[in-house]
Amino acid sequence: MTDRPDPFAAPFGSLFGDSMTQAELVDGTYSYSGSAQPMENFSLHPATHVLHYGSACFEGLKAHRQSNGTLALFRLDDHVERMRQSIGLLRMPVPDAALIRSLIIDAVEANADFTPDPPGSLYVRPTFIGTAPNIGAAAVPSDMGLLYVICSPVGDYFAGGIRPLTIYVETKVPRTTPQFGMVKSGANYVMALGPTLDAKRDHGADQVLFATADDITETGASNFFLIDDDRIITRQLDESFLHGVTRDSVITIAGDLGYSVEERPLSPSELADWAETGEVFLSGTAAVVAPVGTVIVEDSARTVRDGEPGPNTLRVRDALTTLLTGDADDPHGWRTTVSG
Ligand SMILES: Cc1ncc(COP(=O)(O)O)c(C=O)c1O
Structure with a gap:
């Protein structure tokens, strides 16, 4: 190499x-x-x-x-x-x-x-x-x-390694059409590009969290989680967004670690309140578990807790990365060894 x-x-x-x-x-x-x-x-x-x-x-x-x-x-x-x-x-x-x-x-x-x-x-x-x-x-x-x-x-999906991300909550423009949310197609990504570039230019956002009709679903390239010391919360599955494999891994790992798991509707106002004391992160194959430090809700920026990656987010991230790299047992049979 x-x-x-x-x-x-x-x-x-x-x-x-x-x-x-x-x-x-x-x-x-x-x-x-x-x-x-x-x-x-x-x-x-x-x-x-x-x-x-x-x-x-x-x-x-x-x-x-x-x-x-x-x-x-x-x-x-x-x-x-x-x-x-x-x-x-x-x-x-x-x-x-x-x-x-x-x-x-x-x-x-x-x-x-x-x-x-x-x-x-x-x-x-x-x-x-x-x-x-x-x-x-x-x-x-x-x-x-x-x-x-x-x-x-x-290497890292987000340049700069683990750093708290800034997320803009978009309530007017959807990421894609409801019937195509579960398709991992290029058309979905090009549709999300306009709002993402606008949020980057106007708010310095790293990613857009799509929440039309006050219904938080996912960002342009990852799923979305709230976590605190006791529970982990994410939007319930339906056809409107991508069923992330990492989302499923995170839910399973968090359950194994003793968190209660809530899959249910989430609104921007709940997110704004949650940011006072709770933690927020994104999940995806590329992003792994990426802490969110700032959420911009109704054009007003709110720091998530102290703006730093929180202990529960890092705990879940560590549990996942040790599974990825073979540093932990594989109780769910998620790894396939290949030669090379
Ligand atoms: C729109 C979208 N949502 C969610 C995810 C996370 O999915 P996964 O964890 O399977 O990578 C991705 C990444 O592929 C994505 O592009």
């Missing part, structure tokens, strides 16, 4: 391994050669479906170097299932779980030596695109597709 760029110095997601895997979808059937190939550019017809009608979705999971030197993917099967769900919601043929699993494992093994040591990791990006060259297909799914996996050695 000596001559390679440092993932901690490069922006998250801007470095790549040198191999990828891919399966082609033709006539409803996916075919995969069974091994990784060199990472290379695609050649796409200018009329390719995804370029016009947004037939794309992706996943994001990580492989971590373990304390015993092996490499393990975290919650592989949950990410495979969510990818299948996204492809299905795009109304495209859903690949077998075994195929997506193989594409991921083969890509990770081929890129294993790009994995930085913890707290770095190998970020894995399974992607699906509709590839039919047909600009008349606005109202029909692409009848061709490409399912591929690339890998990116990463």
Whole structure:
């Protein structure tokens, strides 16, 4: 790894391994050669479906170097299932779980030596695109597709490591449409871009927390939690937002640690009150557990407690990171060891 760029110095997601895997979808059937190939550019017809009608979705999971030197993917099967769900919601043929699993494992093994040591990791990006060259297909799914996996050695998602984030609570503009909240599709992210850039420019916010109709759901790229010494609270699942795998891990870990777990509606005014004494954090594969130091509710900035990462947030974060890196037992069977 000596001559390679440092993932901690490069922006998250801007470095790549040198191999990828891919399966082609033709006539409803996916075919995969069974091994990784060199990472290379695609050649796409200018009329390719995804370029016009947004037939794309992706996943994001990580492989971590373990304390015993092996490499393990975290919650592989949950990410495979969510990818299948996204492809299905795009109304495209859903690949077998075994195929997506193989594409991921083969890509990770081929890129294993790009994995930085913890707290770095190998970020894995399974992607699906509709590839039919047909600009008349606005109202029909692409009848061709490409399912591929690339890998990116990463350091910290938020430049500056663990630092308390500033969150702007957006009550007017939704992140995406309710029926697409559970799809991990690029369209959702481009929709969230405008409000996110505006909140960055106008309020110095790191992320936007979407809360239309006074209903807090998630930020542009993570789920959202309140925690204190006794309980942990997050929005109950429905179709309007992404069912984070880290969200599920956090809930499970917090339950194991003895917190009571509340999955229920949350309003901006409850958040504003909570910030007086409670802790706030974001969860996601990229962000892991990221403490929030300031919330901007109704355009007024409120410091969360003393503005520093709180003890309960750090406790949950530590419990999660020791699971990621193999420093703790794996009671829920979340790690998949791969070779490399
Ligand atoms: C919109 C959104 N919500 C939540 C999450 C967190 O999901 P996960 O914990 O599965 O990474 C992500 C990250 O992928 C996201 O993009």
